Amino acid sequence: MTSVLEIKLREVLREDLGGTYGVWVGSSGSHYPDEKYRISISFGSDPERVEELTQVIFEQIDSLKTVGTTDLYVDKVKEMRKRQRETDLKENSFWVGSLEALDFNGVDPRLLIQYPALVDSLTVEAVQQSAQKYFNMDRYVRVVLYPEEGDEAEGE
Numbered sequence: 001m002t003s004v005l006e007i008k009l010r011e012v013l014r015e016d017l018g019g020t021y022g023v024w025v026g027s028s029g030s031h032y033p034d035e036k037y038r039i040s041i042s043f044g045s046d047p048e049r050v051e052e053l054t055q056v057i058f059e060q061i062d063s064l065k066t067v068g069t070t071d072l073y074v075d076k077v078k079e080m081r082k083r084q085r086e087t088d089l090k091e092n093s094f095w096v097g098s099l100e101a102l103d104f105n106g107v108d109p110r111l112l113i114q115y116p117a118l119v120d121s122l123t124v125e126a127v128q129q130s131a132q133k134y135f136n137m138d139r140y141v142r143v144v145l146y147p148e149e150g151d152e153a154e155g156e
Helices: 002-016 047-066 071-088 092-104 111-120 124-134
Strands: 023-030 036-043
Touching: 002 023, 002 036, 002 047, 002 071, 036 047, 047 124, 071 111, 071 124, 092 111
Parallel strands: none
Antiparallel strands: 023 036
């Protein structure tokens, strides 16, 4: 779900609106000591466009929840995930980090070998259901970092 949103936001914020060089959407979850999750969306922009671009982000989240996405985006995510996994499998740091996280959270380590099937099972419907479940618009924190007054003059 977050990868679909990241692709869509990159298209809209960067390519359509020219509002940022890049946007990042990430998520993390934990089972210990309590089940919790976090979804983060980050981008850099002209301070004058923060409100406009933030509004577009909220509109895209709402669209993902209400309208969903298309097979095109789901297929892009599947391909990205498969390529990344091929690279990850060659790295000791991937194995150590993954096994530690799975152990810490009490998750069966065999999940690692089930990953390709999990990726293949991703559907448009699953993305929309995840968006509806995890994007709780009554519980979010919005942080905006603005340049310090006078920063523009210091660079000249």
